[in-house]
Amino acid sequence: MEHHYVDALKQGDEKLIKELYGNYRNEFLFFSKKYNIAGADSLDIYQESFLAIRKHALSGKLYDVNSSFKTYLFGIGKHLIYKKLKEYSKNQSYELQVHKVDFDYEEISIDATGNLTKEQELLRHYFKQLGKSCQQMLTLSFYRGLTNEEIATLKGYESEAVVRSQKSRCLKTLKDLIKKSPQI
Amino acid sequence: MNSNELIENYFSKNISKQELLEFNHLYKTNPEFKEEVDFLKAIKSVSEVEDDVEFKKQLTSYESEYAHKEKSIISKWLKPLTAVAALLIIALSINFLINSSINEDKLFATYFEPSKNVSSPIVRSETDKTALNNAFITYNEMNYEQAIPLFDNAYNNTKNSELLFYEGNSLLVLGKIEEAIEIFKEHLTYNDALTNRTHWYLALAYVKTKQLEKAKVELKALINSEETFKKTEASSLLEKLE
Numbered sequence: 001m002e003h004h005y006v007d008a009l010k011q012g013d014e015k016l017i018k019e020l021y022g023n024y025r026n027e028f029l030f031f032s033k034k035y036n037i038a039g040a041d042s043l044d045i046y047q048e049s050f051l052a053i054r055k056h057a058l059s060g061k062l063y064d065v066n067s068s069f070k071t072y073l074f075g076i077g078k079h080l081i082y083k084k085l086k087e088y089s090k091n092q093s094y095e096l097q098v099h100k101v102d103f104d105y106e107e108i109s110i111d112a113t114g115n116l117t118k119e120q121e122l123l124r125h126y127f128k129q130l131g132k133s134c135q136q137m138l139t140l141s142f143y144r145g146l147t148n149e150e151i152a153t154l155k156g157y158e159s160e161a162v163v164r165s166q167k168s169r170c171l172k173t174l175k176d177l178i179k180k181s182p183q184i
Numbered sequence: 185m186n187s188n189e190l191i192e193n194y195f196s197k198n199i200s201k202q203e204l205l206e207f208n209h210l211y212k213t214n215p216e217f218k219e220e221v222d223f224l225k226a227i228k229s230v231s232e233v234e235d236d237v238e239f240k241k242q243l244t245s246y247e248s249e250y251a252h253k254e255k256s257i258i259s260k261w262l263k264p265l266t267a268v269a270a271l272l273i274i275a276l277s278i279n280f281l282i283n284s285s286i287n288e289d290k291l292f293a294t295y296f297e298p299s300k301n302v303s304s305p306i307v308r309s310e311t312d313k314t315a316l317n318n319a320f321i322t323y324n325e326m327n328y329e330q331a332i333p334l335f336d337n338a339y340n341n342t343k344n345s346e347l348l349f350y351e352g353n354s355l356l357v358l359g360k361i362e363e364a365i366e367i368f369k370e371h372l373t374y375n376d377a378l379t380n381r382t383h384w385y386l387a388l389a390y391v392k393t394k395q396l397e398k399a400k401v402e403l404k405a406l407i408n409s410e411e412t413f414k415k416t417e418a419s420s421l422l423e424k425l426e
Contacts, residue, residue, distance in 0.1 A: 014242070021246050047243045051236055116229060124230045131372045131379055139231040142224055147196045173373040174227075180343050 001062050005069045009057035011154065021050060024070055028077055035081050045084060049077040052110045058144060067106075075108035082107065126177045134170035141167055187217055195224065276423070286425065292392040295421055298328075298353045299381065303346050315341070319350070328354035345374035349382055356389060365389045380411035384418060396425050 008016035025046060032042040053073050056062050065072060116124060127135065136155075140146045146154065148163040157163050190207050193199040199207065210217045306320050319334035335351040338344070348371035355364035368386040372379060387402035403422040407415060 017242070018246055021243060025250070043247070047240060050243055051239060054239060055236075116233060120226050120229055123226050124233065127227070127230050127234065129375050131375050134373045135231070135234065138227055139235050142195050142228040143231040143235055145196045147198065148192065150196075169370065170373055176343055 001065045001067065001072060002069050003063065006057045006062045009054045020069070024073060028074065031074065032077065032081055035085065037081055037084055041084055045077060045080045048080055049073055052076045052080075056110075071105055072108060074105040076110055078105050078107045079109050123178075126174060126181070129177055130170060130174060133166075134173065137163075137167055137170050138174075187214075191221060191224065194221075195228070286396070288391050288394050288396075291421065291424065292388055295391075295417060296356065296385075296388050298357050299349065299385070301350070303350075303378070316344075316347075319347070323350055323354065326357075328357045332358075345371060345376045346378050348374075349378040349385075352382065352385060356385060361389050361392050365393070380406060380409040381413050383409070383411075384414045387418070387421070391421075391425075400425055 005016070005020060007013070008020070028046045028049075029039075029042050032045060037045065050073070053062075053069075053076055056072075062072070067075070127138070130138075137151070140151050140154070141148075148160040148167070151157065151163045152160050155163075157166070185203060185206065187210060190199070190203055190210070193203055194207055211221060212218075301320050301324055304316065304320050306317060306324065315334060316338045319331055319338050322331040322334055331354045332351055335347045335354065339347040339351065348367050352364045352367040352371060355361075355367060365386065368382050368389065371382045372386070383402045383406035387399045387406070390396070390399035390402060400422060403418045403425075406413075406418045407422065
């Protein structure tokens with residue numbers, strides 16, 4: 001896949017992401033129309049596909065994928081379209097095979113995101129009380145798995161040590177918020 | 185290898201086989217270690233969900249542009265906008281020529297005044313002698329030197345993050361800029377009603393210590409936030425710095 005697109009998703013390059021989003025939007029809406037997906041659902045599916053391709057980019061596995069960004073995006077989209085069609089068919093009898101769409105993209109399956117447990121929902125409540133920079137710091141460290149050096153480079157911190165101390169400051173604040181609360 | 189490094193390598197997936205064995209061993213045998221790792225794993229799940237929400241918001245924000253069919257609007261406004269932009273560039277470059285040297289002390293003095301107490305109404309009574317009330321009375325009477333330890337204590341006892349804002353302000357008045365910067369940074373780890381205002385005071389502290397790039401970052405954070413406080417001043421100060 002085009003490495004610079006994967007990099008843009010990984011690094012949150014808003015300009016390029018916006019451009020990518022715009023490039024394929026109308027074509028995708030047209031594509032899902034062929035499957036008789038309702039307009040509002042199409043848009044939702046397009047955004048979900050974008051979210052999923054970003055997740056795959058973040059995990060690093062897109063670099064080794066041979067297909068283009070567009071083919072992959074539409075492949076995920078197709079998977080979600082099938083899912084939506086199954087949902088439709090629960091409400092009324094609906095034949096998947098009715099759609100003989102010949103020009104097409106290979107379907108790409110994605111994992112459904114797990115729901116948070118009760119405790120995690122509570123933690124999320126406190127997490128959102130952190131300042132934006134702390135939320136970002138913890139996201140980069142733990143979800144994205146960036147090293148302190150990588151965070152320093154990405155966010156322009158002076159050194160790895162500055163990241164380390166800022167991170168521990170954020171964790172301390174989060175723990176204080178939890179301790180302070182009467183619920184736990 | 186200490187346990188912090190092990191944890192960092194674990195989450196950044198840079199962990200060797202040997203380290204992973206050590207990690208798993210600690211996880212099984214050391215309850216404190218396990219608790220910390222479980223906490224961080226929970227943060228991982230939570231931040232993933234929040235990260236997705238943020239990204240979805242970003243995508244949705246692009247949609248508003250399509251919804252307004254703004255193409256026609258753009259072309260309609262393009263000419264006058266270009267004219268305005270050109271004028272702005274001329275005005276800014278003249279401004280730049282006049283103000284090409286920046287006097288940080290003067291800027292600080294022009295823009296800085298300590299914040300009013302917007303958090304806690306003061307009760308002057310014989311009975312209400314809480315530490316917090318005293319801190320605010322002292323602050324309002326401009327006894328900043330005395331107010332600092334009072335806020336510090338009250339903050340340590342209540343963990344009310346807004347108090348950091350006033351402690352930082354007091355330090356700024358007294359010219360203890362480096363200490364003020366530390367306090368403001370700590371305040372920015374929280375998200376309370378005054379957090380965005382702290383960007384303003386932290387920016388001024390950076391101006392005073394001639395760290396202009398950092399000052400700009402803070403000013404932009406304030407300007408991009410929903411906070412209306414000092415927004416005009418922030419824009420004009422940012423212009424002067426740039």
